[in-house]
Amino acid sequence: MSAAAEDAAAPLPKGHSEGDSIDRVEADWRRERPDIDVSSMGVVSRIWRIGRHLEQLRKAQLNEFESDRGTIDVLGMLRRAGPPYRRSAGELTQSSLITAGGVSQRLDKLERAGLITRHVDTSDRRRVDVELTKAGVELVDALLAGLMDHDTKVLEQALTPTEQRRLTTLLRKVLVTLEPSDSSG
Secondary structure, three states: OOHHHHHHHOOOOOOOOOOOHHHHHHHHHHHHOOOOOOOHHHHHHHHHHHHHHHHHHHHHHHHHOOOOHHHHHHHHHHHHOOOOOEEEHHHHHHHOOOOHHHHHHHHHHHHHOOOEEEEEOOOOOOOEEEEEOHHHHHHHHHHHHHHHHHHHHHHHHHOOHHHHHHHHHHHHHHHHHHOOOOOOO
8 A cells, every 4th residue: 555545544533523614615726627626625725724733822822821932933933042041132033033132022021021131241332131030940841841742633633643743844845945055053
């Protein structure tokens, strides 16, 4: 049996005996436009829809902590830096997908909440370092544990560990073609 046939024959998650809405959309397009290859819809539309579902679930979880994605992104970048959990504001801007102004507004909010402190470099006043406070470390650690536990449960409902590793590899291949390579290491 070919890999494609194996994947098509793979059992669906418990309680799902037939295909999904994307299968129906693809079938409709094949019927209406047999001259166009719509097979990419099976991948792209599913990734898009899965992303929307996961984003809604993540938003609800973060709301429980009175937090949001931008907050956890900044706190996470600082936490991943390791002790003393400090990066320059410029590094945070480069690593995020928002403007310098957006990062500055987010940092203002985090500083007012007591989650970060800012430190002006005495040798270059244009450089501002951002550091997590103890409360910031505690919040990001609590958020991360809860988010990862939830994500693990969602994935385990649908995929075996082997399937998860295979999916990770395949998604990585697609993502590296869409994002510029990070030459900074």
